[in-house]
Amino acid sequence: MSDEGVGRMRASDRAYDTLLDEIQSGLLSPGTVLGEVEQAARLGVSRTPLREALGRLAADGLVAQQSARVTVVTDIDAGDIRELFQVRRALEESAARIAAEHAGRGGAETFAALAAEFDVATLEGAAGLDAYYELIARFDAAVDDAVANEYLSAALRTVRTHLVRVRRLARDNPDRLAASVAEHRLIACAIAAGDTDLAAHATHVHLHNALVSILASVS
Incomplete structure (x- = not known):
């Protein structure tokens, strides 16, 4: 794997870990909109690793995609x-x-x-x-x-x-x-x-x- 690929994976892991912690702690409450551009800037990653992180969170059932560029934190009832x-x-x-x-x-x-x-x-x-x-x-x-x-x-x-x-x-x-x-x-x-x-x-x-x-x- 190229250095660029390894770097993207690490950025994706960092974004995933940060968002996971924020969702689990309640800092990102149910219904919070996770705009792709805003979250990438906030987490200091490019949009590709951010999408990978959001994809993992969606597979976990912790977020759901509302549109091509907007994801929300899922609710718990x-x-x-x-x-x-x-x-x-x-x-x-x-x-x-x-x-x-x-x-x-x-x-x-x-x-x-x-x-x-x-x-x-x-x-x-x-x-x-x-x-x-x-x-x-x-x-x-x-x-x-x-x-x-x-x-x-x-x-x-x-x-x-x-x-x-x-x-x-x-x-x-x-x-x-x-x-x-x-x-x-x-x-x-x-x-x-x-x-x-x-x-x-x-x-x-x-x-x-x-x-x-x-x-x-x-x-």
Whole structure:
């Protein structure tokens, strides 16, 4: 590949990463118009890598093209959230069960350590919340490693891309967040113990509670 091609790919990756972060954080809210000329200038890239970045975001379902030069950030409604959780439940319950099965054959230390971190997790202030979500990200990565199934992990990555936006809806609900800490601790303990049924059932309860809370916040 030519140096020009590599440079364009890097510019496209930078534009994608920036726009993805802004959409997931809510800086670019649903309905925001992403004009091609304006966004290329703002991000300091040419229009070709910008189009590549927007194409990836469209494939993720995070933006939709309204015209040849205008793209908008997609909305999230209750129906979208329910559908996301239908897929999430199927994937995460299976992943928890498989991770527990594999952990039962060795390597349970990772999940025991994560359970201990959930046990002392604090949710104080923005820094505490960020640290908690970072802990969840490490827990998700550990599950992916334990499952060792790239097809399942790839499907989960797609779900998590959308989940970041949805999770923000529950960010200001301290009671729900505190319950979520305990739920994650139980899942991690079950995986560490190699208890496949408890890992799957605890995941089911966690996702049910999360969905109920999120739907209440958008109603």
